[in-house]
Amino acid sequence: MSIELTYLGHSGFLVSGSSHAVAIDPFLTGNPVAGRGPDAVACQAIALTHGHADHFGDTVAIAKANDATVYGAFEICEYLGEQGIEKTEPMNHGGRVDAPFGFVAMTQAIHSSSLEGRYLGMPAGIILAIDGVTIYHCGDTDLFSDMKLIGEIYRPDIAMIPIGDRFTMGPALATRAAELIRPKIAIPVHYNTWPPIEQDPAQFAPSGVEVKVMAPEQTLTHG
Ligand code: NI
Ligand code: MN
Numbered sequence: 001m002s003i004e005l006t007y008l009g010h011s012g013f014l015v016s017g018s019s020h021a022v023a024i025d026p027f028l029t030g031n032p033v034a035g036r037g038p039d040a041v042a043c044q045a046i047a048l049t050h051g052h053a054d055h056f057g058d059t060v061a062i063a064k065a066n067d068a069t070v071y072g073a074f075e076i077c078e079y080l081g082e083q084g085i086e087k088t089e090p091m092n093h094g095g096r097v098d099a100p101f102g103f104v105a106m107t108q109a110i111h112s113s114s115l116e117g118r119y120l121g122m123p124a125g126i127i128l129a130i131d132g133v134t135i136y137h138c139g140d141t142d143l144f145s146d147m148k149l150i151g152e153i154y155r156p157d158i159a160m161i162p163i164g165d166r167f168t169m170g171p172a173l174a175t176r177a178a179e180l181i182r183p184k185i186a187i188p189v190h191y192n193t194w195p196p197i198e199q200d201p202a203q204f205a206p207s208g209v210e211v212k213v214m215a216p217e218q219t220l221t222h223g
Contacts, residue, residue, distance in 0.1 A: 001131035002223035005158065008041075009033040009216035010193045011055055011140070013160065017131035020044045020101035023068075024126060024137050024160075027057025033193050035217035038062050047104055047128055048072035049139030050113035051079070051120025054193070060085060071097065071104040073113065073121030093122060102129035107150050109141035111168070127154050133223045136181060138162060140190060143173040143180075151181035157222060159183035162190035163204045164197030171203035178206035185210050185222070 004016045010033065011025045021043040028034045028041070031054070038058035046068050049055055056076070060083050063070050069087040070080055077090035089097050089104070096105035105127035113123040127150075128135045136156035138147075159181050162168035168190050169177060178186040186209045191199040201213045212220060 001133075002221055003131050003133045004219050004221050005135075006219045007187070007214040007216055009035065011049070011137075011160070011162065011189045012057065013137070014041060014043065015128060015130055015135065017101050017133075020099075020130065022047055022101065022128060022130060023062060024128065025049055025055040025057065026059060026062055027054050029058050031057070031193065033216050039065070042066060043068050045099065045101070046070045047126045047137075048076055049109065049126055049137060050111060050123035051076050051115045051118075052113060052140070053115060055140070056115055056120075063087070071099075071126075073106075073124060075119060075121030076113075079115070079118065079120060091124075093124060096127075101131065104128055105154070107136075108144070108146065109139040110144055111140040111142070125150070127156070131223065133157050135160070136183065138177065140168045143169055143177050145180065147177050147180040151183070156181065156183040158185045158187065158220075160187045160189045161204075163188040163199050163201065164191035164193075165199060166196050171199055171201075174204050175206045178204070178209045178211075183209060185212050185220075187212050187214055187220075
């Protein structure tokens with residue numbers, strides 16, 4: 001089976017399999033590089049790496065409009081419950097939840113997670129298995145050597161790795177991350193959304209890993 005993966009800009013993706021579409025970190029409103037608004041996202045599930053506004057984004061509106069299930073940190077799901085979102089799958093690091101399309105697992109990320117001053121649990125990476133394709137979205141994170149273990153355990157086909165620097169890894173550390181994870185394809189994310197995270201993605205050059213630089217709204221078919 002094959003999946004279609006569309007880059008929504010910044011850290012966001014829409015991953016479509018044969019029966020389900022999953023949005024990851026759907027930040028569209030206020031995103032200067034986004035090519036669509038939240039009304040143009042049709043999905044059955046949303047997976048969140050952490051609660052920062054540039055990842056949590058339009059989750060409430062998209063979840064309500066689509067009656068979608070949100071996979072995220074326990075504290076994010078508590079917050080969503082207060083917003084009237086009842087279909088949630090609260091998780092934490094190390095957890096794996098079976099889903100109608102495959103599974104969602106949560107890995108560690110070295111970062112922070114809050115929204116308007118409220119603590120929203122630990123930041124995470126997301127493992128998304130859909131139609132036999134495995135994706136590792138690293139979230140916002142520093143480099144850590146357990147990325148090698150995450151790569152060995154989940155054997156991701158595709159990894160999304162932040163390269164923007166300042167708030168996450170920059171290109172040099174992200175290159176090391178990709179060489180630890182060893183996905184078939186690495187997609188650089190979290191750069192060129194605003195001036196403080198401007199980067200040249202050509203500086204993200206892991207050996208032995210194919211890099212796909214994606215423009216917002218570009219779609220990759222895999223599998
Ligand atoms: Ni963040
Ligand atoms: Mn971020």
